[in-house]
Amino acid sequence: MEERGIGRPSTYAPTIGTLLGRYYVERKQSRLFPTTLGLTLSDLLTEYFPGVMNLDFTAGMEEELDAVSRGERGWVPMLGEFYGPFRDALDNATESMPRVRLEEETDEVCDDCTKPMVIKIGRFGRFMSCTGYPDCKGTKPILNKIGVVCPDCGGDLVERRARGRGGRPFWGCSRYPNCEFIMNRKPVPNPCPECGKLMVQMNRNTVACTSCSWQESSGADGASEPAGTSQAEELVGVGD
Ligand SMILES: [Zn+2]
Ligand SMILES: [Zn+2]
Ligand SMILES: [Zn+2]
Incomplete structure (x- = not known):
């Protein structure tokens, strides 16, 4: 975005947040990949809004906005130039854009x-x-299974995200509300070699037993999420 002169440093993170939140892209191993939904939407918008869906428009718009903020350009004529063609494209799309079902x-x-x-x-x-x-x-609901069995009931453990801002991940049982097992650290598939109980990822390099004091360094593939949950020491009550 920076290279192409679109967005501002303050808008990079919210833009990516919106793309993730609407499921236009997904994060895999800390890289972003477009989803089928994102690709389809992008194709349709590019076809029906060629004037808006291009990098020159975005970069040009930001230059114009800067000119407005410096008082060099009136905002009424600027918006007028934008809105006429945009309204025509919108009318056309409302009439003829196909309705796509994605499943x-x-x-x-x-x-x-x-x-x-x-x-x-x-x-x-x-x-x-x-x-x-x-x-x-x-x-x-879509369950994000992590391949670990619930120590309380034998169901599948799933990753969920707390509602609201922050959206911290936590791990619970797929049989909730029948089983109320919950962890704020990611459970790992291997049981504790000392006592056989559940182990969790403490940080990028360490897994620890939830029952005894056993700790070990985790394999290369251990932590897929960055360990950015330093304040999450205690189990927080995360309602769903
Ligand atoms: Zn059915
Ligand atoms: Zn359970
Ligand atoms: Zn143990």
């Missing part, structure tokens, strides 16, 4: 009718919906 297959089945479930994107984000819809209205 991702999953290996989950519906609890109600055992048909396979697909991931859909609704107003409140991504969720799993039964392929029997509209006959079956079964839905499930």
